[in-house]
Amino acid sequence: MIAAFLIFYITITLFAMVFLGIYGVATRSNLIKKIIMLNVMGDAINMLFILIGYRLVYPVFPPIYERHITFGEFLRRAVDPVPQALVLTAVVIGMAMNILLTTYAIQFYRLHGTVDARDMAEIMGGERE
Amino acid sequence: MEVGLVPVVPLGFAFFLPFTAFFTRKNRKVVIAYALTALTAAFLSALWLFAKAYSSSEPLVYAFGNWIAPIGIVFEVDRFSANIVLTTAFGFLLAGLYSAVFIRSHGLEFFYTFLLGLEAGAFGAFMTGDAFNLFVMLEVLGASAYAIVGFYRNRSDAVEGAFKYGISGAVATSLYFLALGFIYASLGTVNMADLSAKFHGIGFPVTVKVFGDPSLALAIFFALTISTVIVKSAIFPGHYWLPDAYQGAPIPVGAVLSGFVEVVGIYALSRFLYTVFQGYLPEALSLTFFTLGVSTAFLGSVMMLVQKNVKRIIAYSTILHMGYLFMTLGVGSQLALLAINFHIVNHALAKGLLFFTVGAFIYRTGESSLDGLAGVGRGMPLTTALFAVAVLSLVGVPPLNVFFSKMLIYNALLQVSPWLASVVIITSAIAAWAYFRLFITLWRGRPVEGHGHHAGQHEGSPATGDPGLFTGINLLLALLVIGIGLLAPTVIDLYFHPAAVQAMDYRAYIDAVRKLALGVFH
Numbered sequence: 001m002i003a004a005f006l007i008f009y010i011t012i013t014l015f016a017m018v019f020l021g022i023y024g025v026a027t028r029s030n031l032i033k034k035i036i037m038l039n040v041m042g043d044a045i046n047m048l049f050i051l052i053g054y055r056l057v058y059p060v061f062p063p064i065y066e067r068h069i070t071f072g073e074f075l076r077r078a079v080d081p082v083p084q085a086l087v088l089t090a091v092v093i094g095m096a097m098n099i100l101l102t103t104y105a106i107q108f109y110r111l112h113g114t115v116d117a118r119d120m121a122e123i124m125g126g127e128r129e
Numbered sequence: 130m131e132v133g134l135v136p137v138v139p140l141g142f143a144f145f146l147p148f149t150a151f152f153t154r155k156n157r158k159v160v161i162a163y164a165l166t167a168l169t170a171a172f173l174s175a176l177w178l179f180a181k182a183y184s185s186s187e188p189l190v191y192a193f194g195n196w197i198a199p200i201g202i203v204f205e206v207d208r209f210s211a212n213i214v215l216t217t218a219f220g221f222l223l224a225g226l227y228s229a230v231f232i233r234s235h236g237l238e239f240f241y242t243f244l245l246g247l248e249a250g251a252f253g254a255f256m257t258g259d260a261f262n263l264f265v266m267l268e269v270l271g272a273s274a275y276a277i278v279g280f281y282r283n284r285s286d287a288v289e290g291a292f293k294y295g296i297s298g299a300v301a302t303s304l305y306f307l308a309l310g311f312i313y314a315s316l317g318t319v320n321m322a323d324l325s326a327k328f329h330g331i332g333f334p335v336t337v338k339v340f341g342d343p344s345l346a347l348a349i350f351f352a353l354t355i356s357t358v359i360v361k362s363a364i365f366p367g368h369y370w371l372p373d374a375y376q377g378a379p380i381p382v383g384a385v386l387s388g389f390v391e392v393v394g395i396y397a398l399s400r401f402l403y404t405v406f407q408g409y410l411p412e413a414l415s416l417t418f419f420t421l422g423v424s425t426a427f428l429g430s431v432m433m434l435v436q437k438n439v440k441r442i443i444a445y446s447t448i449l450h451m452g453y454l455f456m457t458l459g460v461g462s463q464l465a466l467l468a469i470n471f472h473i474v475n476h477a478l479a480k481g482l483l484f485f486t487v488g489a490f491i492y493r494t495g496e497s498s499l500d501g502l503a504g505v506g507r508g509m510p511l512t513t514a515l516f517a518v519a520v521l522s523l524v525g526v527p528p529l530n531v532f533f534s535k536m537l538i539y540n541a542l543l544q545v546s547p548w549l550a551s552v553v554i555i556t557s558a559i560a561a562w563a564y565f566r567l568f569i570t571l572w573r574g575r576p577v578e579g580h581g582h583h584a585g586q587h588e589g590s591p592a593t594g595d596p597g598l599f600t601g602i603n604l605l606l607a608l609l610v611i612g613i614g615l616l617a618p619t620v621i622d623l624y625f626h627p628a629a630v631q632a633m634d635y636r637a638y639i640d641a642v643r644k645l646a647l648g649v650f651h
Binding site for chain 2: 018021022025031034035038041042045048049052082083086089090093096097100101104105107108111112120123124
């Protein structure tokens with residue numbers, strides 16, 4: 001009962017974090033903060049995925065079949081490995097994205113000495129005139 | 130050769146290109162020869178795939194590591210995918226050839242690495258039969274695209290465009306990942322054939338039962354997927370990054386981004402709506418497609434009128450055409466899918482021609498602003514004529530190819546409402562005026578004194594001479610634009626109608642995988 005409530009509570013928190021992340025990416029003007037908020041959002045989604053594979057039973061088995069437990073017991077108690085595999089892929093992709101975006105933020109800093117999106121708009125607006 | 134190897138060809142070549150460049154001391158000729166070999170190999174494998182998909186009566190299936198779905202990841206290629214893959218390979222080959230002359234700065238090996246990565250991502254996204262694999266391919270495509278848009282890293286517009294594109298794209302693909310979470314939690318699988326089987330109530334080996342209410346999960350899935358596609362395919366509220374990204378990107382990159390990278394989102398949605406969850410098109414969803422598509426089309430065409438940079442005009446033209454495709458998605462009939470497929474191919478060819486002719490002007494003057502390009506067409510009459518062909522085709526003048534796909538889109542929309550269909554005509558007329566202005570500027574305009582003192586605007590120093598390669602590529606594309614236009618009824622009957630029929634046949638789509646799965650698990 002308490003476990004189910006906890007899962008519900010965690011789910012709500014994670015969804016709030018996803019929306020917070022999108023809000024942060026849209027409203028923060030510092031490019032580095034935008035990247036951080038992107039990570040907040042990505043990690044919240046990854047946690048949600050992990051939660052999908054979770055089992056509300058005790059004890060929970062790792063998804064590796066061992067001879068001394070019966071197969072039915074294994075199916076009932078083992079964690080779903082698929083979400084973990086998906087999250088592993090997404091984490092690696094997220095790291096690559098981080099590096100790429102940070103590179104651009106650094107490069108913009110080298111060119112104009114600022115990582116502020118408002119300055120960026122001003123500079124680019126001047127060049128587009 | 131196996132079906133699954135087609136995206137591996139450009140990916141494998143891309144992986145070894147930086148090493149090859151390093152060991153040959155960044156020899157320009159070696160890099161170009163290597164990259165063109167890779168692109169030709171990719172084109173030949175796409176041609177092979179096309180022939181195989183059209184000669185086979187059912188979709189081709191390739192299971193990675195022989196792990197058949199729903200356990201493993203599969204590629205499932207039908208004719209709809211195959212003809213887009215072939216166009217993609219052709220477009221990338223031409224863009225690679227073009228870049229060999231056009232890109233004169235250092236770092237050509239990285240440029241080609243990203244171009245090959247982009248091609249691999251596009252191939253994968255068009256060929257995959259697994260919804261999660263589609264996410265991975267979107268990211269492969271996205272990472273290469275963000276990197277190649279910022280290729281001129283010392284120009285602030287390139288860096289700004291790449292950052293905007295990168296952060297918007299990363300948020301959008303994360304939302305698609307979240308959408309997969311809902312689908313997986315409810316339907317217990319991410320394989321497209323298995324999803325389709327569950328949705329249509331067909332049995333599938335080794336899979337779990339549906340959990341909870343799948344219609345709610347599907348609604349959330351489509352809501353999140355559409356928000357991804359809105360950004361990835363530059364539909365109205367999510368289009369803001371595209372003009373900046375195109376302005377920063379080198380011209381050959383613009384051609385492939387516009388023709389193939391933007392349509393990946395549209396392709397994914399049409400795959401989900403017309404094959405996997407065929408029959409799932411609630412009124413609200415259709416209305417979303419129509420509203421956003423119409424807004425995008427009007428926004429794209431009106432914004433074309435006020436731009437001062439030729440790259441931005443083309444960028445808004447891309448937004449306009451993505452609006453047409455997005456609108457058509459909401460119709461839900463076989464005619465709509467046929468129109469989408471034919472328009473994707475036609476738009477890619479005509480837009481490639483437009484980009485490559487404008488690239489020849491930019492190569493000559495080193496400028497992309499309208500003031501800098503004024504009057505340049507007089508010195509290059511053949512290129513200007515080919516530019517006119519591209520423009521007339523994109524506006525939709527009869528014997529050229531885009532006219533026929535626009536007509537199909539018009540017919541498809543007419544099934545819903547004549548008002549909706551009239552949007553295609555009105556926005557085409559507005560776009561025609563913008564193109565006409567551009568043409569007059571290029572052909573009759575007077576060069577403006579004192580332009581181009583902003584360091585950021587330069588495309589590179591002006592080059593002398595009119596490279597024969599550009600003219601050759603443009604002639605080839607113009608020939609295709611005119612040829613497909615003249616032979617449109619035959620081409621549709623031979624290639625696009627069978628593709629639409631096969632893509633709408635969800636039973637065959639499921640059975641191609643199900644048969645193999647039953648063979649293994651029984």
